[in-house]
Amino acid sequence: MFDCMEALGMGPHQLYDVTSRGACMLRKASPFFPRLDPFAWTSSASVQSVETQSTSSEEMVPSSPSPPPPPRVYKPCFVCQDKSSGYHYGVSSCEGCKGFFRRSIQKNMVYTCHRDKNCQINKVTRNRCQYCRLQKCFEVGMSKEAVRNDRNKKKKDVKEEMVLPESYELSGELEELVNKVSKAHQETFPSLCQLGKYTTNSSSDHRVQLDLGLWDKFSELSTKCIIKIVEFAKRLPGFTTLTIADQITLLKSACLDIL
Template sequence: MLTLPLPPPGAGRRQGRRGNRQWVLGVLAPSSPPSGSLCTTAWNRLPRVRDGCMERPGPGPAYCAKPPAAPVSQDLSLLLGRNPPVCNVAVETQSTSSEEMVPSSPSPPPPPRVYKPCFVCNDKSSGYHYGVSSCEGCKGFFRRSIQKNMVYTCHRDKNCIINKVTRNRCQYCRLQKCFEVGMSKEAVRNDRNKKKKEVKEEGSPDSYELSPQLEELITKVSRAHQETFPSLCQLGKYTTNSSADHRVQLDLGLWDKFSELATKCIIKIVEFAKRLPGFTGLSIADQITLLKAACLDILMLRICTRYTPEQDTMTFSDGLTLNRTQMHNAGFGPLTDLVFAFAGQLLPLEMDDTETGLLSAICLICGDRMDLEEPEKVDKLQEPLLEALRLYARRRRPSQPYMFPRMLMKITDLRGISTKGAERAITLKMEIPGPMPPLIREMLENPEMFEDDSSQPGSNPKASSEDEAPRGQSKGSRSPQPD
């Protein structure tokens, strides 16, 4: 039998907490009774609503029902988080007597967690560290002592009282008490290893993946460098006894040999430049400008990468090995010590052939050179070279992120050496009996290094007239054409 609870006589009126009458209608009556005898009986027993008042079946006064003050959502199941009712008729009442309807207050927040006092010094604990409840001071003291393998000494009887006042007076007894209360060495080591692992994962080689374009660029630059500059292990070294023991102003025999090798090196540098992606796409005038400005930089960089610190020697491309004194006598003069010092600074970088080739390409393709016709185009060619060197160096040395900027700083040092080298070439012209080899002179005719030397003794008047020719014609006529 279907039964529906009816509100008791006083259930329609309830005293609110502020004295206002709160009315609960709670009846959603359909317009017609449902079919069936049982349902009809239940229907007839439901209260009726007329003009806002509810009529009770049988004798007794009707009672009014005020509408709720606040609107109710159309979808009650969404507000309550419940499924909608199955029946079409629902009566919802709450049997209370005369107690007030007080809305439930929000539950208070949980009390803060309280730890036991520090097991070491009895100060206020900040949590469990390395296995025991401890304060921040004792936690840090224990961690530092274990990580640095500290050895302390007690100046009394090794039984000092440790509390928050005296804990800093005897480090030996404080550390012993840390062990006594249960602090764990392994917990410190595990925490340290975990942090090291996180740092290693962040700087792992996999996080510096190169794009296919950069991989191809690196391959081309590295191949261009290796094919135009054999490594030290590929050379058959040989030495000479010429003026090996004392410095002289100029050893003409060594100068002739050095100038011959320098000419060959310049040809190889031009060949290296022509193999760099995008270089031959520049105008002829810009190609010559870049080669003149950077040729001495690259020449010095290549010589210094063949430095042998044990013998304090430099090895040239044909295997000729000269010591510091012989380099001085071959024409380097006062520039010698500066070049050897730079070579020593390159050793900690441990640059391989790929990094040397990329750094040489960055020296060459540089948009800040004077008299460039299209500096923006040159800068655009340099950008992927910089990115390639940065990622390659970082992938090769994951734990040494500072290597890339240190390599770039060497470009500034190279330019300083090149400027000194150009100044040395001016005085060298007065020391050698004959003319300067043409390709070396071509390289040294760079306005970035020194001004026109037509007024210097031994200068070539023809060259001076060429310098006064139009820029494009002059550079075109002096372009080195190595085969």
């Protein structure tokens, strides 16, 4: 065996240092294995491991959320230089001047200046002279027509909401069902339950007796009404086919509507 090793240039005197780096591997490239470099393998594997770990770490880090858009900033109120809430009636204005101008136009207000009609209008003095404040609104460009159009639009929206839906014809089956329900109600309640008509006088004793009698009458009528409601429900198509629990639930939820 040693002869073969000597032939390869590796005699028995060339021992491996098992405690050193790259144990059980050749320290230097041999003539027969010129590319055998254990340290190159180790360093290459280490670099690849670091790159893989770095890549996986980058993949695990969540991306930062995009910042929210900056708030919209309006110019100061053109009338009083207070903080503006947006463009109203053609110009940038605060809520106070917006409401003041709208009320003045809608109510056709007429103001009077007690000075020389040249009062300074700012957020501190704007309430001191309504005449000069309204004039300042016109000077900066607030429009009467914008107020009128806004008012007409609101009226139109209200009218559209109040428009009744178009009439439509019932199908024969639905009309028959409505007729059955109407007939059942008329037969069950020929006259609505009414409390007796009472007269009052100044006597306190009579009022106490009246209250007690009214309560007894009300209890009696309530019992009769409940019985009538059950009779009415039994006349409705399909009601008796329901379970007892469903019948009770419907009666409880709709008893006042039936009356």
